[in-house]
Amino acid sequence: MINQQPSNEFSIFVRTVAPMVSSQHEAMHRLFQHDPGTFARAFRALHLPFPDPTEVILLSTDLTEPTPVERRADTILRIETATGPFLLLVEAQSKEDATRPPAWAYYLSHLYAKYTLPVVLLVVCQDKTTAEWATGPLRIGMEQWPSLIVCPLILGPHNVPSITDIDTAKSDIPLATLSAITHAKDPDVNAILRTLAAALRSIGDHREHAIFAELTEQGLANSPALKYWRTLMTMDLSFFRSETSNALRAEGGVATRAKCVVEILELREVHVPDDARERILACRDSDTLDRWFKRLLTIATVDELFIDQS
Template sequence: MVSAPHEAMHRIFQHDPGLFSRVSRFLGVDIPAPVKATALPTDLTEANPVERRVDTLLRLETADQGPYLLAVEAQGKKHPDKPASWAYYTAYLWTKYRLPTALLVVCQDHATAKWAQQPVSCGPPQLPTLTVQPLVAGPHNMPVITAPEEARADLVLASLAAITHAAEPGVDAILKALSTALRDAPEDIAKPLVEFTAQGLAKRPAKNLWRNLVAVDLSFYKSYLAEEVRAEVRAEVQAEVRAEVQAEVRNEASAESRAEDILLILEQRGLDIPEDVRSRITHCTDPELLRRWLARAVTVPRAEEVFGDA
């Protein structure tokens, strides 16, 4: 089963196909912005029973260089079989569509990113035949966007920056900048980015910060994430109210029991208990005051003196 971060790392490119050209400058290449983009089927299975499926596949068209294919793979950890799969993807797509094929691998940790960008050849050293070396986007080269103005200039890139830095110390600052920038964005723009970011953070500690930011900074915005936080806040408030009520009930029960003890001691000592004394004792709800009266009830010569009034 694929994880939420896995889905966020590649689906964000489906959401905004032009993101690849903006990301490319951080990867050391210059990819023209597309003038047209088409999402293609991701199933690369042939007649044999082995299923092969790329995460995201886009057909991008540029004004100067013509169309090309972009395969986006989300990689959460090192996997020895992946380079062979990537080689298959690119060779198959090139053969099927007869278009130049680019491969982008998106990672969330330095070790996986370093591993993914190493060239892998399918042939012997002296006969490389087919070499796969994908472009890799990860915490090592994606920008750390901490200024709301910078995040506002490219909200999708800021979301990707948060996703790729999900495990990095600087992610909190990125999330705060992104949430601030999203305040001014229309809901149809903010909504998918809020969800992509939440998916990318998954169960990492930063997820709690993002949920709180969405609930507070984007309080106008309705989403499962914001509603989830608000529901938790309501549950916490209700739990606190229940705890207070239960404490009051326990205090009342304790006060009633202590009042009964005071009257019992006075009665057992054979003291006359006037009605005003009995009423004052039974109506008292102060546990500390009742404790003092209980101590005096053992020694006072008259019931009226249990209160210790001057």
Template sequence: MVSSPHEAMHRIFQEHPDLFSRVSEVLGVDFAPPTSVTVLPTDLTETRPLERRVDTLLRLDMEDDEPLILAIEAQGGKDPDKPASWAYYASYLLTKYQLQPILLVVCQDRATAEWAARPVHFGPRQWPVLTLRPLVAGPHNMPVITDPAEARKDLALATLSAITHGKNPDIGAILKAMTTVLRDTPDAVKNPIIEFISQGLGKLPAAALWRNLVAVDLSFYKSPLFEEVRDEARAKALDEGRAEGRAEGRAEGQAKGRAEDILFVLERRGLDVPDEARERITSCDDLDLLRHWLDRALTASSAAEIFETE
């Protein structure tokens, strides 16, 4: 079954097909930006009943060089059968399109990324007939972008970086940089990025951090993720309202939920929450103040730091 992170790690190149030139620069390989990009069919099946599909396939037309065929694979774990499949893809694409192929593998796990990056030799050890050398983007070589100014320079690269660093201890700061930039980004650009990050984080704990950031300001996004969070918040407030009276219960329910979000973020980031701090958070009924504390909890180095005045 294909997972959401798997889809996000390669489909972002379909949404931003010129992203490869920036990723290759990060990886230390010099490919000039393409003059045009064509999304190609991903079906590599032969006439015999054996289906083979690459995740994303692009044709990159270059200004001063021959066009290239870029195959992008999202890899969630080590798979001993994959190198042979990748070698098949490369030879098939060369035969079909008569253009030089490149294989880019995108990973969220460092061990998987390092495994995928190793050259694989096919043939007897005395004389290998073929060597596979994929380009690999993952947490071991993608930039950690926690500065909104850096994220703003290249939102597509920053989005892919956030996805590949989903397990990074600094993921709170990474996601906070993204939301800071997205506040003044047009919906047409912003909404797909929101969904890519949501899909890319999948079931990682960082997905909850992303949802909390979205929930900080429900007028922030107008996307499927926004609608989902908004509906959950409304349902939660209504449930509390029925128990304690609609108007008062809704406000108390929102405050309780936001306090729980703050404690969840602090605990998920491995920060100790003293009883005094926990009591101060759970007893607060000021939604604006709780929202500020939640915002601070994503990057604070201690629970006490969220109460400090910026």
């Protein structure tokens, strides 16, 4: 649970970086806001034993000094653990940018001076090149004697697991969402997205389903995987705010669902002959469409779609 109040104790700072805040960056820091424990669980497999949070407080994001220069973070969280509090600064970085190390150094120094608590910098990337650059260490000062060294922790496609096992995804939906976002540019991302979609359907809390479906859509940004995710989400319209759900509500009805059956089969590279395509698109029976949707992610041929029909 996140309490919104000031504190002088250890905090986590979540920030996304872009000339303008994109949906991808928004999803990155919203994920950690919604479930800060994702941070600890993501690094546990790398043998970095960060403790699980026992309490999280959302802090002010305004880092402005009494000067004309404004410094504003997206999110700052104070995290309490059984072994003591700490601050986590999270950046979503899409490319190498020489202006970021000085900014990171400022944020780290400012937060430490303000809260007198340890601060950890986490950088989330979607490609290995950016991840390798961000790993650093990023040195500030003279080459022979740097006065400040910034050593970020990195999450990216190189160390976030590709979660394609349904039981693993069900057991940790936030980590499965992070897997989908960080692997957005990977060849196997469709398998990750199918697994996440199936895991989301197992959630009894429709609000939680909606949150993680939306975070995934935003995190995929304009990657080719976005279209595939939107198509998967047509199986369940309980999520909110996304362009997919709005479009489907506007178009409405079984005709749109029938079209989605064909699109999903094509995305899965299942051959759809012309006669099968016409049969699917002509279907106006909701019960039949429901049966087809339940089979779409597992069938190997279009004939399996019609197995119980004459």
